[in-house]
Amino acid sequence: MNLLINYEAVTSMVLFAIGFTMLVFSRNIMKKILGLNIVDTGVYLFLASMGYIEGKLTPIVPATGEVNALDYINPIPQGLVLTGIVVSVSFSALMLALTVRLYKKYRTLNLDKIYEMCRKEDEQK
Amino acid sequence: MDFIMNLPFATIVLSLFCAVICFAFKDKKARFVSYFLLIASGIMSASVIFYNLSSESGYFVYRMGHYDAPIGNEISAGLLEPSFLLLFEVVMLLSLMGGSHRIMRDVEEEKQKYFAIMVNLTHASLAALCYTNDIFTGYVFIEVCTIASCSLLMLSKRTRALVAATRYMIFSLIGSSLVLVGIILLYSITGHLLFPQLYEAIGTLWSTGEYTFPLTIALGLIVSGLAIKSGMFPFHFWMPDTYGTATPSASGILSGVVSKGYIFLLLKIIFRVIGYEVFLDSKIHYLLFLFGICGMIVGSVSAIKTNNINFMIAYSSAAQIGYIYMGLGLGTKAAIVAALFQIVAHSLTKPMLFLSVSGLSDTVDGKQDFATLRSSAHNNIVAAVSYSAGALSMVGIPIFAGFIPKLLFSISAFGHGIKTYLMLIALAISTILNVLYFLRTLINIYSPAKVESARKTIRFKNVPTFGVIVLLMSALNILAGLRSQPIVSLFEKGLELFINIR
Amino acid sequence: MKNKKFSSLLKEWYEGNLSFDERMDSDIHKKETAETEEKEIRLVKDVEKAEKELTSKGYKFFSVIFCVILALILILTVNFMPLFADDSTPTANEVYEHYVGEGRDQTGAVNTVAGMILDYRAFDTLGESFVLFTATCAVLLLLEQSKKQKVKEKESFTFSNDPIVCTIVKIITPIIIVFGVYVLFNGHISPGGGFSGGSVLGAGFILFAMAYGEDNAAKIITPKIIRVITICSLSFYCLAKSYSFFTGNEFNGIHSIITPGTPGDIVSGGLILPLNIAVGLVVCCTMYSFYMVFKRGRLD
Numbered sequence: 001m002n003l004l005i006n007y008e009a010v011t012s013m014v015l016f017a018i019g020f021t022m023l024v025f026s027r028n029i030m031k032k033i034l035g036l037n038i039v040d041t042g043v044y045l046f047l048a049s050m051g052y053i054e055g056k057l058t059p060i061v062p063a064t065g066e067v068n069a070l071d072y073i074n075p076i077p078q079g080l081v082l083t084g085i086v087v088s089v090s091f092s093a094l095m096l097a098l099t100v101r102l103y104k105k106y107r108t109l110n111l112d113k114i115y116e117m118c119r120k121e122d123e124q125k
Numbered sequence: 126m127d128f129i130m131n132l133p134f135a136t137i138v139l140s141l142f143c144a145v146i147c148f149a150f151k152d153k154k155a156r157f158v159s160y161f162l163l164i165a166s167g168i169m170s171a172s173v174i175f176y177n178l179s180s181e182s183g184y185f186v187y188r189m190g191h192y193d194a195p196i197g198n199e200i201s202a203g204l205l206e207p208s209f210l211l212l213f214e215v216v217m218l219l220s221l222m223g224g225s226h227r228i229m230r231d232v233e234e235e236k237q238k239y240f241a242i243m244v245n246l247t248h249a250s251l252a253a254l255c256y257t258n259d260i261f262t263g264y265v266f267i268e269v270c271t272i273a274s275c276s277l278l279m280l281s282k283r284t285r286a287l288v289a290a291t292r293y294m295i296f297s298l299i300g301s302s303l304v305l306v307g308i309i310l311l312y313s314i315t316g317h318l319l320f321p322q323l324y325e326a327i328g329t330l331w332s333t334g335e336y337t338f339p340l341t342i343a344l345g346l347i348v349s350g351l352a353i354k355s356g357m358f359p360f361h362f363w364m365p366d367t368y369g370t371a372t373p374s375a376s377g378i379l380s381g382v383v384s385k386g387y388i389f390l391l392l393k394i395i396f397r398v399i400g401y402e403v404f405l406d407s408k409i410h411y412l413l414f415l416f417g418i419c420g421m422i423v424g425s426v427s428a429i430k431t432n433n434i435n436f437m438i439a440y441s442s443a444a445q446i447g448y449i450y451m452g453l454g455l456g457t458k459a460a461i462v463a464a465l466f467q468i469v470a471h472s473l474t475k476p477m478l479f480l481s482v483s484g485l486s487d488t489v490d491g492k493q494d495f496a497t498l499r500s501s502a503h504n505n506i507v508a509a510v511s512y513s514a515g516a517l518s519m520v521g522i523p524i525f526a527g528f529i530p531k532l533l534f535s536i537s538a539f540g541h542g543i544k545t546y547l548m549l550i551a552l553a554i555s556t557i558l559n560v561l562y563f564l565r566t567l568i569n570i571y572s573p574a575k576v577e578s579a580r581k582t583i584r585f586k587n588v589p590t591f592g593v594i595v596l597l598m599s600a601l602n603i604l605a606g607l608r609s610q611p612i613v614s615l616f617e618k619g620l621e622l623f624i625n626i627r
Numbered sequence: 628m629k630n631k632k633f634s635s636l637l638k639e640w641y642e643g644n645l646s647f648d649e650r651m652d653s654d655i656h657k658k659e660t661a662e663t664e665e666k667e668i669r670l671v672k673d674v675e676k677a678e679k680e681l682t683s684k685g686y687k688f689f690s691v692i693f694c695v696i697l698a699l700i701l702i703l704t705v706n707f708m709p710l711f712a713d714d715s716t717p718t719a720n721e722v723y724e725h726y727v728g729e730g731r732d733q734t735g736a737v738n739t740v741a742g743m744i745l746d747y748r749a750f751d752t753l754g755e756s757f758v759l760f761t762a763t764c765a766v767l768l769l770l771e772q773s774k775k776q777k778v779k780e781k782e783s784f785t786f787s788n789d790p791i792v793c794t795i796v797k798i799i800t801p802i803i804i805v806f807g808v809y810v811l812f813n814g815h816i817s818p819g820g821g822f823s824g825g826s827v828l829g830a831g832f833i834l835f836a837m838a839y840g841e842d843n844a845a846k847i848i849t850p851k852i853i854r855v856i857t858i859c860s861l862s863f864y865c866l867a868k869s870y871s872f873f874t875g876n877e878f879n880g881i882h883s884i885i886t887p888g889t890p891g892d893i894v895s896g897g898l899i900l901p902l903n904i905a906v907g908l909v910v911c912c913t914m915y916s917f918y919m920v921f922k923r924g925r926l927d
């Protein structure tokens with residue numbers, strides 16, 4: 001069974017599924033944003049676990065002397081996680097700003113309520 | 126002449142730089158920076174096309190750094206990349222200029238510079254999406270494009286635009302997270318991020334049968350994520366709100382350019398990463414074909430049901446994107462050329478329709494329902510003429526651009542068993558439905574009003590740029606319809622390059 | 628709608644008077660008679676009804692089923708994936724060996740991750756800092772109040788009269804800022820770099836603003852400074868990377884004058900140190916302006 005060895009990947013995929021479901025099905029905007037963050041957390045966990053190799057060092061090499069690449073873990077996933085974090089921060093900020101504006105106008109966080117109110121408002125014009 | 130090889134990268138960096146410069150401006154001067162940027166990049170894209178047409182291989186790779194492909198990052202340009210970027214630039218420039226009087230009205234004065242910033246950033250990300258040769262760079266610029274295009278929508282004064290933006294963002298986020306997880310799954314089984322190495326690795330894995338299941342899932346996630354972002358059938362619900370509430374320039378850019386940018390990246394991934402044989406072998410294209418056909422019918426039916434002219438055009442976008450996915454899903458090169466031409470026709474037509482509808486609804490104080498819009502054609506003749514041209518093109522009347530893809534689709538449909546019948550029937554039904562709803566609007570806007578109501582007459586001299594731009598767009602549309610052969614042969618050549626050059 | 632002839636239906640549809648949504652239709656007719664208050668009551672009721680329909684048990688059950696199916700598919704995918712902590716996974720290939728093995732000598736950065744994101748794959752990082760810039764602009768355009776709307780708001784709560792908070796912040800803020808600068812400047816020779824250092828710096832400024840009040844903070848860090856720093860850093864980033872991309876291709880005939888230097892020194896790693904500083908400043912300004920805009924609706 002690979003699943004027992006790949007337990008980190010399994011955890012991250014469960015996190016992804018939970019977050020994705022929240023993002024798609026939750027009607028509350030804040031919960032949607034939380035879901036987005038859970039999705040990203042799952043992805044980072046997956047990436048970080050992918051770079052890890054048993055018994056190897058962090059990829060900060062000594063300043064002088066020979067470097068044996070096989071002593072160190074893979075640096076690429078770490079760079080990808082960094083990019084992912086920045087993207088997720090930007091999206092969270094943007095969504096939160098939208099939420100602030102919507103809440104100020106409609107006094108609710110429920111998206112269905114907001115859609116409905118907005119449609120009625122348009123019809124009344 | 127080798128200097129021209131710098132131009133793709135110069136386009137991307139110049140537009141990023143222009144966006145930063147615009148941030149320094151206090152007022153709407155920033156708009157002229159956007160005009161300058163779009164014109165300059167248009168010239169650059171055109172010169173890349175001519176360079177590639179005259180060079181032997183017709184294709185080059187440019188290193189983004191000091192190291193070659195698997196180590197460093199790179200961008201690549203064949204024939205299709207600069208051609209589509211040129212198309213996007215022309216459409217963006219025209220819809221920006223044509224809707225400039227509406228931007229002044231729809232966007233708060235202090236925030237108009239943000240419109241220019243976001244246009245520049247959208248252009249930068251589209252250029253990067255077209256030229257990129259690295260899947261993770263693609264992801265990063267998808268995100269830039271999402272935020273920038275969403276901001277274009279949010280800039281409108283109406284609160285409904287905010288609600289639409291939230292909806293658009295949520296669908297985009299769903300698509301992005303699918304793309305992201307697909308990319309990291311793909312990376313973890315291949316160990317590469319650059320297109321040529323990914324292509325090799327995927328080809329080897331597919332033929333040896335190793336990791337077949339994760340590979341299929343990863344490819345499916347990437348394709349479906351991009352399809353969601355571009356508004357394929359079951360995920361098209363954001364379209365009417367988004368296109369209906371934004372300022373006309375933004376609707377034009379969002380419908381004509383941004384969603385097409387995602388489709389182009391998808392096409393590039395299908396050919397340069399997945400490989401066409403593996404793509405056909407993995408059976409993902411059947412899904413695209415089915416959803417495309419469903420989108421054609423469902424989009425048209427929704428367009429018939431609505432009473433708002435902007436919503437109708439937005440639903441018709443859903444139908445037109447269905448055509449593109451149907452072409453991608455059929456699995457022949459001829460159908461893909463038809464889909465590419467469909468992108469051109471749709472990009473040229475939709476912004477024109479949005480602009481001219483804004484001109485028509487300006488005569489009745491911004492209302493958009495059919496009952497009020499009745500006989501508005503007599504109050505704004507230029508808008509009515511261009512609307513008629515756009516509607517005829519969407520229906521698929523010969524001499525307009527919209528006719529060519531339908532013709533190419535029907536030619537390419539033959540000889541595929543059950544798919545032939547499905548495709549021909551879907552085309553027929555969709556065309557009939559198209560005729561129904563576009564003819565209805567045409568008859569409506571030209572027929573005399575039943576009730577006299579307050580109307581404002583808008584003449585050509587009131588908004589000269591608008592008039593010139595919409596007429597120019599109609600002329601471009603007719604030109605693309607009459608002189609389609611060079612474009613088709615360019616696309617055929619470009620597609621050959623996509624498939625053969627490694 | 629049901630008892631009419633087809634031809635009259637068609638005519639109504641053509642004129643745009645036929646509505647397919649019955650509820651919307653009835654609303655239009657009632658509109659003239661109903662008073663505004665009644666409308667609002669009905670609206671709330673309608674909304675509550677719609678909400679009940681949507682958040683009913685079936686909806687929740689369906690979403691749970693969706694979640695379980697998605698998780699199962701992904702877990703099944705993981706089952707066929709390369710093993711965790713294994714040294715023969717596909718990701719442990721020649722690219723990784725090159726980054727770790729040659730990275731120090733080619734880029735001058737002892738921290739391989741910094742060398743990778745700012746030299747080998749610098750285009751990604753360029754895009755990344757522009758994601759931040761785009762988000763800053765988007766948040767500003769959403770939340771920044773225009774000058775006309777600037778009304779006198781009620782005094783926002785600050786800790787500036789609280790001796791404990793003020794003293795501690797007075798002690799901590801310089802330490803945080805120095806630490807942030809340290810992380811920023813040592814990005815190429817130790818863990819850290821632009822993004823982490825920038826967020827530490829930003830946190831320091833946010834702490835200062837929280838304790839001493841945003842008005843006082845805005846006097847020191849004016850919107851103009853934020854704008855100038857953002858524009859200068861991003862322009863520098865664009866120009867520096869254009870230079871290295873331009874010289875990276877042999878057909879241009881120009882060779883880069885930037886050398887990796889001695890690995891391990893503070894001034895080494897070619898463009899990596901200046902780029903780290905530029906990125907750090909952008910991140911710091913972004914974080915700080917997010918805080919200010921969310922808190923006050925403007926930067927000053």
